[in-house]
Amino acid sequence: MIATNKLKIFNDPIYGFITIPNSLIYDLIQHPYFQRLRRISQMGLSYLVYPGAHHTRFHHALGCMHIMQKAVQTLRFKGVAISNEEENALYIAILLHDIGHGPFSHAMEHSIVEEVHHEEISLKFMNALNEEFEGKLDLAIQIFKGEYHRKFMLQLISSQLDMDRMDYLKRDSFYSGVAEGNINSDRLIQMMNVQDDVLVIEEKGIFSVEKFLVARRLMYWQAYLHKTSVVAEITLTKILKRAKELTQKGERLDCSKPLSFFLNNKITTDTFNLDELITFSQLDDYDVLGAIKSWQFHADFVLSSLSKMIINRDLLKIIVLDEKVDAELLMQYKNKITSLYSLPDNEANYFVFKGKLKNQAYNKESEPISILKKDGEIENLVDSSDQLQVKALSKSVTKYYICFPKVLLDI
Known part of the structure; x- marks a missing residue:
């Protein structure tokens, strides 16, 4: 039997070489649940505005794991104790944090699987994988759910300055060509520390944080909330709602079996069991686009008209x-x-x-970005910054x- 080399590297256009740290991570990446992310676009229909924005959730997840490796290395260098088990759990949690996204991401949550948030589905995938991998994801799931006693670990995965945001801003900026979204993630990670179990940014890194927030604000207006992206995503949502409406009236629509299942059934958190999860794992962007290509010729005026708008970019x-x-x-x-x-x-x-x-860009009412002053005191970013811009960015x-x-x- 030929042994598989599981210590592979990926050549990433953002960071260069990304290494797989161990065989468990390799096996998770190779799993069909994770491989599906190659077929889930990161920016939905934004490629109708920015032709280069065809990157996927797969790219993003690997990027998040890579910068998590850098964060662990930095924190250990500064004397923060992180065990090998905790390190691996952080890599798994950030790698799988978006595994529950459906085709075109948020459009699915508002139309077909309308009562189940993608984070809930991510957790269901993690639990299923944990059973398959005989409990090796226990700690990662604890951290992901916020149940682990070391609070800063959850902040690395989900906070206002987490690995997720750092990667998607840099990556989406690169692929869309919206240069204003580019951030210096290396600098931000080098300025990280942990004080009283809270993730903090050292005071000398405050300008990098301000740049990060400005970049986030600009990316939202120029990319994520670009008016053409918005109307395209809403149109897609309405197509799926109309398809579900027709299906539940007895109309038979041409589409793949997984998509047909979700059109024919009302799925809630309580009814989303392993069988539904397996069916969901077979659903990707190609199912939806393939269906829309067919539906543009359907007899229903609403379904055909909306489908043509997406296919022909005549929104x-x-x-x-x-x-x-x-x-x-x-x-x-x-x-x-x-x-x-x-x-x-x-x-x-x-x-x-x-x-x-x-x-x-920054929610001061939520868990704040904490700044570690030179005297050891911790301050909210809004109080530490001398830039009025940060206070303005805190306003919705x-x-x-x-x-x-x-x-x-x-x-």
């Missing part, structure tokens, strides 16, 4: 406003579309709707939008 008009959308204006557009296509009111809602966008900015078919502009 609804979206107007972003500083003030709330006037209800009378919305009704005018609905009346026009109802009259133009002889649609009932409930179907007009698929084409004319409003919503809001929120952007808050809300914008409003209205969407409608472009044909109404000519009426």
Whole structure:
């Protein structure tokens, strides 16, 4: 029998070579549950705006593990005791933190698997893998759930300055070409320390934190909340909702078996068992895109029209406003579309709707980013920074939008 070399390396365009630290990590990466992430886009439909944004959740997960390795190395160098078991648990937890994302990520959560958050599905995957790997993920799951007594370990995985955010900002900036999102993750990690079991940034790294928050704010407005990305994702959500609505009325739609299962069944946290998890693990972007290609020729006007919008990138008009959308204006557009296509009111809602966008780079009410002063005191970033910009970044900015078919502009 030929032995497999499990100490592989990946050549990553962001960090260079990424090493797999041990055979357990290798086996997790090789598992079909994790390999599925190669077929889940990291930025959803943002490639309709930024043609280079075709990277996947697989890229992102490996990047997070890589910078977690750097963080562990830095903290140990500064005298923070991290056992080999804890180290491995951190790598597993960050590697699997996004494993529960469905096709096009958030669009799935608001349409097909509407009552189960991707973090809950990630945990279900981790529990299933833990059983398969005979309890070797116990500590990783404890950390992921926030049940481990060393608080800073959860902060490395999920906080306002975690490995997840550090990688996706740098990676999404690179692939989209939005240079304003680029951050110096190396500098941020070198400035990390642990004080009283809290993850802190040493005072001399405060400017890097400020740059990180500015980059996050700009990436949201320029990429994640770009108006075309927003209307594309909402359109995809509405396609899946319409498909589910038709399916549950007895209509048979051409699609893969896994997608058909979720269209035909209402899934909740309580009913999401191992069988559902296995079916979910077979679902990826290709199922959805393949279905939409077929649905553009369906007899249902709503389903076919919305599907063509995605396939041909001929999307609804979206107007972003500083003030709330006037209800009378919305009704005018609905009346026009109802009259133009002889649609009932409930179907007009698929084409004319409003919503809001929120952007808050730093939430001072949530667990703060802590700054370690030279005298050993710990301060909230907002109190430590002499930049008014950080205080401004703490405020939530809300914008409003209205969407409608472009044909109404000519009426």
